[in-house]
Amino acid sequence: MESQDNQETKVQRKYPHRIDDNVAIWTEFRELGDRYSCLSLGEGAPGGNPPDFLKDFMIKAIDEGYNQYQRIFGIPEFVNKIADVYGEKLKRQINPMTEIMVTAGANSALNSYIIGLINPREGEEVLVFEPCFPQYQDHIQMAEGVYKAVPLEWKENRWTFDPEVLRKSLNDKTKIFLLNNAHNPTGKLFNREDLQILTDILNEFPHVIVISDDVYEFLTFDDQQSSILFASIGNNFEKTVSIFSGGKLFQATGWKVGWSIAPNEILSKAAIIQCCTTYCINAPAQIAMSRSFDLIETMPYTEGRTFVQNMKKEFQDVRDFFISQFNSISQELPVVPLPSESGYFLMIDITNCKKIIPERYLKSHDFEELKEGQSAVSRNIVYMPDGSVPLDLAFCRWMAVEKGVIMMPASLFYHKESPIRDDKYVRIGICKGLDHSRKAFDRIKGKQKMD
Amino acid sequence: MEQAQHSFPHRVDDNTAVWAEFKDLTERYSCISLGEGAPAANPPQFLVDELMKAIQEGHNQYSRTFGHPILVQSVAEYYGKKLGQEINPLTQVIVSAGAYNVIVNALLALIRPNEGEEVLVFEPGWPCYIDLVQFAGGIYRPLCLQQKDGKWHFDAEQFKNSLNNNTKLFIFNNAQNPTGKIFTREELDEMSKILENYPNVIVLSDDVYEFLTYDGTQFTGFASIGDNFKKTLSIYCPGKMMCATGWQVGWAVGPEKLIKPVSLISTTQIYCANTPVQVAYGRALPQVDKPGYKGELSFVEHIRQEFQEVRDYMFKELSEGFDLPVEPLRSESGYFILLDISKCKELIPERYLKSHQFEELKEGQDPLKVNEVFMSDGSVPLDLAFCRWIAVERGVIMMPCSLFYHKESPYRLDQHVRLVICKGLDHSIKAIERLKSKRQ
Numbered sequence: 001m002e003s004q005d006n007q008e009t010k011v012q013r014k015y016p017h018r019i020d021d022n023v024a025i026w027t028e029f030r031e032l033g034d035r036y037s038c039l040s041l042g043e044g045a046p047g048g049n050p051p052d053f054l055k056d057f058m059i060k061a062i063d064e065g066y067n068q069y070q071r072i073f074g075i076p077e078f079v080n081k082i083a084d085v086y087g088e089k090l091k092r093q094i095n096p097m098t099e100i101m102v103t104a105g106a107n108s109a110l111n112s113y114i115i116g117l118i119n120p121r122e123g124e125e126v127l128v129f130e131p132c133f134p135q136y137q138d139h140i141q142m143a144e145g146v147y148k149a150v151p152l153e154w155k156e157n158r159w160t161f162d163p164e165v166l167r168k169s170l171n172d173k174t175k176i177f178l179l180n181n182a183h184n185p186t187g188k189l190f191n192r193e194d195l196q197i198l199t200d201i202l203n204e205f206p207h208v209i210v211i212s213d214d215v216y217e218f219l220t221f222d223d224q225q226s227s228i229l230f231a232s233i234g235n236n237f238e239k240t241v242s243i244f245s246g247g248k249l250f251q252a253t254g255w256k257v258g259w260s261i262a263p264n265e266i267l268s269k270a271a272i273i274q275c276c277t278t279y280c281i282n283a284p285a286q287i288a289m290s291r292s293f294d295l296i297e298t299m300p301y302t303e304g305r306t307f308v309q310n311m312k313k314e315f316q317d318v319r320d321f322f323i324s325q326f327n328s329i330s331q332e333l334p335v336v337p338l339p340s341e342s343g344y345f346l347m348i349d350i351t352n353c354k355k356i357i358p359e360r361y362l363k364s365h366d367f368e369e370l371k372e373g374q375s376a377v378s379r380n381i382v383y384m385p386d387g388s389v390p391l392d393l394a395f396c397r398w399m400a401v402e403k404g405v406i407m408m409p410a411s412l413f414y415h416k417e418s419p420i421r422d423d424k425y426v427r428i429g430i431c432k433g434l435d436h437s438r439k440a441f442d443r444i445k446g447k448q449k450m451d
Numbered sequence: 452m453e454q455a456q457h458s459f460p461h462r463v464d465d466n467t468a469v470w471a472e473f474k475d476l477t478e479r480y481s482c483i484s485l486g487e488g489a490p491a492a493n494p495p496q497f498l499v500d501e502l503m504k505a506i507q508e509g510h511n512q513y514s515r516t517f518g519h520p521i522l523v524q525s526v527a528e529y530y531g532k533k534l535g536q537e538i539n540p541l542t543q544v545i546v547s548a549g550a551y552n553v554i555v556n557a558l559l560a561l562i563r564p565n566e567g568e569e570v571l572v573f574e575p576g577w578p579c580y581i582d583l584v585q586f587a588g589g590i591y592r593p594l595c596l597q598q599k600d601g602k603w604h605f606d607a608e609q610f611k612n613s614l615n616n617n618t619k620l621f622i623f624n625n626a627q628n629p630t631g632k633i634f635t636r637e638e639l640d641e642m643s644k645i646l647e648n649y650p651n652v653i654v655l656s657d658d659v660y661e662f663l664t665y666d667g668t669q670f671t672g673f674a675s676i677g678d679n680f681k682k683t684l685s686i687y688c689p690g691k692m693m694c695a696t697g698w699q700v701g702w703a704v705g706p707e708k709l710i711k712p713v714s715l716i717s718t719t720q721i722y723c724a725n726t727p728v729q730v731a732y733g734r735a736l737p738q739v740d741k742p743g744y745k746g747e748l749s750f751v752e753h754i755r756q757e758f759q760e761v762r763d764y765m766f767k768e769l770s771e772g773f774d775l776p777v778e779p780l781r782s783e784s785g786y787f788i789l790l791d792i793s794k795c796k797e798l799i800p801e802r803y804l805k806s807h808q809f810e811e812l813k814e815g816q817d818p819l820k821v822n823e824v825f826m827s828d829g830s831v832p833l834d835l836a837f838c839r840w841i842a843v844e845r846g847v848i849m850m851p852c853s854l855f856y857h858k859e860s861p862y863r864l865d866q867h868v869r870l871v872i873c874k875g876l877d878h879s880i881k882a883i884e885r886l887k888s889k890r891q
Contacts, residue, residue, distance in 0.1 A: 011650050011651055011682070012651060013619075013651050013653070014563055015560070015561060015563070015712055016559075016560070016561070016562060016563040016564060018559060018560075018564075018716065019715055019716065019719050021715055043513065044513075045512040045513045046512060049509060049511060050506075050511050055503075055506045055507065058502075058506065059499070059502075059503050062493070062494070062499050062502070063493075063499075065493060066697060067493055067494055067694065067695045067696070067697050067698065068489040068490065068694075068695075068696045068697045069487070069489045069696050069697055070697055104548045104552075104699070104720075104721050105721055105722065107720070107721060107722050108548075108720055108721050111719065111720045111721075115462070116459070116460070116462075117457075117459060117460075118460060119458060119459070119460045120460060120462075135719065135722075138719040139719065142716075142719055207457065209457070251511075252511045252512070253511070253512045253513045254510065254511050254512045254513055254514055254723070254725060254726025254727065255511065255725060255726070255727070256548065256721065256723075256724065256725045256726075265457075266457075269459045269460075272462075272463060272465055273462070273463075275582075276462075276463055276555055276582060276583060276586045277552060277555055277556075277720060278548045278549070278551075278552050278699070278720070278721065279549060279551045279552065279699075280549075280697060280699060281699060282697065282698055282699045282725055282728065283697030283698070283699075284697070284698070285725070
């Protein structure tokens, strides 16, 4: 091979396109947050802290020597505990060694199962309810499956789905039905009736595997019990993967420990993928969580409430605060809050705000009044089918720039080509604590931007 | 309800069986293990203190997807010095859930699946590369390291001839597993020159053992030579460096155009890496080279000394006064030493050489599930037979090196076994004493 002058050698490489670059979506709001010194009600990162006893157990686990590679699918002490706790919830004996896989956070579980189950490029479909957690799209794309959605709609004061629409969307090519209960972003709890309807419809399509994203199952409001696990109904366990998040349960989303429960025939497919991706999971964190499981539900932690009870109360207080506050200023800001039954978020209907959002935000994506030499923030250049700037995106940009508060447009929680994509809702985090939420609302009301 | 029939993808061969055999042998025959590359020591107190501090300070929630600012700043400074390169912490560093995770994310990010893109790897080498290349949809192509007079050599002609227009990646594990070889400056220069003829080839420099050099040998990062930084991802493993392999955070540095695609895969898979561990590593990194950790030694110097002590002990004990004619090979770095066991063939009981059914089973005992692999002449690999014999009859686990080649590799040898030197002197002494005592 003749040698070439290094200076003039043109490097031409082709890279795979396994996944769209959706980081851009969140980048706009991060940049707006920085530039306009915003308070964030955007990201689902809680304002609170994990319990002290969890931190202590972590350090103790390190001293005990849990610092090296462990059993890939979870340390025996931890998986045994999970089997006990969730065996009760699912009303069955769970085999800790074959039916539980510990993962690097719940998101990693979704990744491993979807990639492990989908035959790439064969048109296998994954059906979800929209609006939904946007990363579902990314996992499905990476697995080379086909993303398909059916709508959740706000009707008669609750989020509902149409069983007929669901039934028509299922077919031979459906591989997975991905159910998120307690739901992000709506906060909907699928009740027993909902779940029975889903069970009955899915029984007409017995080849469909269900992935039940149960990461918020404990975080229910208004004295409701934990959400009902799909896998606990009838024979559903045999076809269901249930995914849980230690980060959410222990208010330590950065610790990256999750777990999944499924029959071995299904779990083993995800296990092969995990062996190739994240391998073992953080060891001392597993032990710390294992030893904290009982305490978060039984030990008085704050003002006589257990850690979980307290988390539920704090989040519910913020939810109620936002609902009553938005209602109190509905003349000036005609936003309609949609009560959330669970989780980290509250949706608000901003349809009636169209007439008060400054033209600049509605007209185009050039909404900033730029200073000399300043370039625009990275923006999501997206449109509704009628060519308009999504109303919720316009609203959120207005809130960021002129009120100094970050919220998320719910249209980002639909596939960008989804035929059911709606732009009339905005998602607000109720996970940031009352102080932060009060300060944010003061800004929304139009008080001084300075704290 | 009718029984569901599912069809699942075959994205990668299930090779967990390979290691499972040795885990099962360990249990059944109550073995002391010199098999797995996990250190016995605990992480240093300064690292543990930093983790506690990070947790107490509230670093417990989601953090920056590419890597926590405190950590990436620290990584950019520390490895920038090593590589003689200004590293931009925000665009030239990616942090993932362990070095293993960074490696597979790099492969997924860079290899176009099923397009015939080739990945060159030295053998014997870390077997997981084989699985990960398959998973990414690439084609694994081995290069041969040959042993002569106690040293491992790479063949420049073979390297040159193995490169072609389909070569996408060269996975270069320096401070090599399992040989411990540190590639000399001359060898690196020669490789760099050859690669100039194939400027599209990306180098994945797996430098996870770069800190663990012996006998004062210098380690030179491939990315530090000439213009190599522009085409190289350098992978590092704080878990190995700070004896916390179970903490599962690792990182890579490289040019933005290589780092960015890796970060996209990482973000999808895990969103971000463990936050408090990242902060702890970020604050601990500047401390690892500070003198005064043990006497005048820095932490890294102390680790090197400890491991080298075990290496020297094992080398001596297995060279003299050992009833088996094994020949230990010099290891310049890392967690392992190799023994040449070719002269032991006549001593291995027939049962182990003849077939994979080597156990003398007790009443009611089921045979263990074993690796039914063969050499190209149809024989049971000699090193596998040796390791099974030593496990069953002497109660010590070692790893057969034939498992460190692709099972169809034309270079596959079965004359070496791999022992770890990372378990501390006490454990190693126990293992050697058991080995030598010919336990019944």
